[in-house]
Amino acid sequence: MDWITEFLDELWDFIVQSLADNIPLIVGSVKAVVIAVAVMSVVPFLVWLERRLMGRFQVRLGPNRVGPFGFGQPMADTIKLLFKESIIQTSADKFLFHLAPAVVVFTAIVAFAVIPFGAPFEIFGQNIELWGANINSGILFVFAISGMGIYGMVIAGLSSNNKYSLMGGLRSSAQMISYELTLGLSALSIILLTGSLSLVDMVKAQETVPFILIQPLAFLLFFIAGVAETNRAPFDLPEAEQELVAGFHTEYTGMKFAMFFMGEYINMVTMSALVTLLFLGGWNSYGIPVWPIVSFAAKVVFLLCVFIWLRSTFPRIRYDRLMTFGWKVLLPLCLLNLLITGTIKVM
């Protein structure tokens, strides 16, 4: 029995030693878990916020019966969706049908990994940085991963074997490709100004003046393209209820249906965070004495409210006009803005 205890002792020593040697690894794992859980659990709250605000915008009350201020409603909805029966029609491609919602949620959560949400601080002698990863091409990473999220919708549309789903999938792919250009090009003017692809450097460059004051046009273009990228009204063509039943997720039920919504809301948070980082100065509070993380969160929540405000204000744009708007208005404006920014930067 000696060799077993010896082995276990050695293993224990090794584990303790390696944990002590690799505190950054542990901190990283903890951050990863915290970010994933926080991002997923913010979704029911957002649904509640949207329903309440929409109610107010439309001069009605919204859900207010379950718990105080209707706070119990999102929990009840979540439990209901978890226990609902999952129906798959026989003519659907089963593997792709299951894959699609997973792709949507996975990409939405992974894209949030590089979003920095506060200045670094010291605790127990460790320098804790409030971001999952500070890779030196952070903004490209967000674009790459959110670009992969389109596949979830296209695969859902293709695998459902339903004409409405197919139309929704087609529309989402065309719309995403068109508006991704605007998104990337308007972010490029900020990259030109800071000379870095890292989101942390971009926030550091805005310590005195937020970029919205220097680049108002780029902000407007980025925000419009961001609304289109997250499939929110008035650009919610892929799931236009009046034309396509529910678009690409027509055939989905229960939790799989809810996963598409989780993806959409998480993307909304990521897009708000991205606008905050690029144009509103991130966690810089410009003289108002609040914690950096509170300043960041306040800006993100405000932008989320703007997203909901847009949905209850504007009617849905017609499909051919959506394309015309994207290619003939937004894209030339983006290029013009980029040209002017580049010229000023060189001079």
Add this chain to the structure above:
Amino acid sequence: MFDLATVFEFTRDTVIFTVGITAVLASLGVILCSSPIYCALYLISHMICLALLFLLYNAEFLAAVQIIVYAGAVMILFLFIIALLGGQKEAQEHTFERSIAFTFIFTLLGELYLSATVGPTKQVEGKIAPELFGTAKAIGLELYSKHLVAFELASALLLVAAVGVICLAKFSFAPLKRR
């Protein structure tokens, strides 16, 4: 008995090996699968594996660009076309083209054998500062100083191709009237 550096090294090698094998299997799936949707998906997974390999060798910028351009933009167009045309499975027939395809595959295998016997891959000699490695700056410096003419010529070529495609696919019917 245990050494952390060895564990890390071993894990890294295992991950690289697994990603490489997955890339090869995915590319086999592209040519062996009969359903066009699955073919496209195999191609996408192959692209993602390549991006992961770039990432594992610390080329973050290349990995991001690989995903944005190939997996994001090009492949979504493939899927778009498949969705437009309908993704029916192809009927398998023995034709003349099939035998040509087999000849082609055997030629490729022969080339693979040749390249394997010629010698192991060599490291590229170059002077890149370690802090610049894999960043956008390193690629930009290389592309816009050393290879500027080739780069501009390639962009002109792409522009010509785009204009040509539009000329070929010019609509014969009148566009919708704006109201």
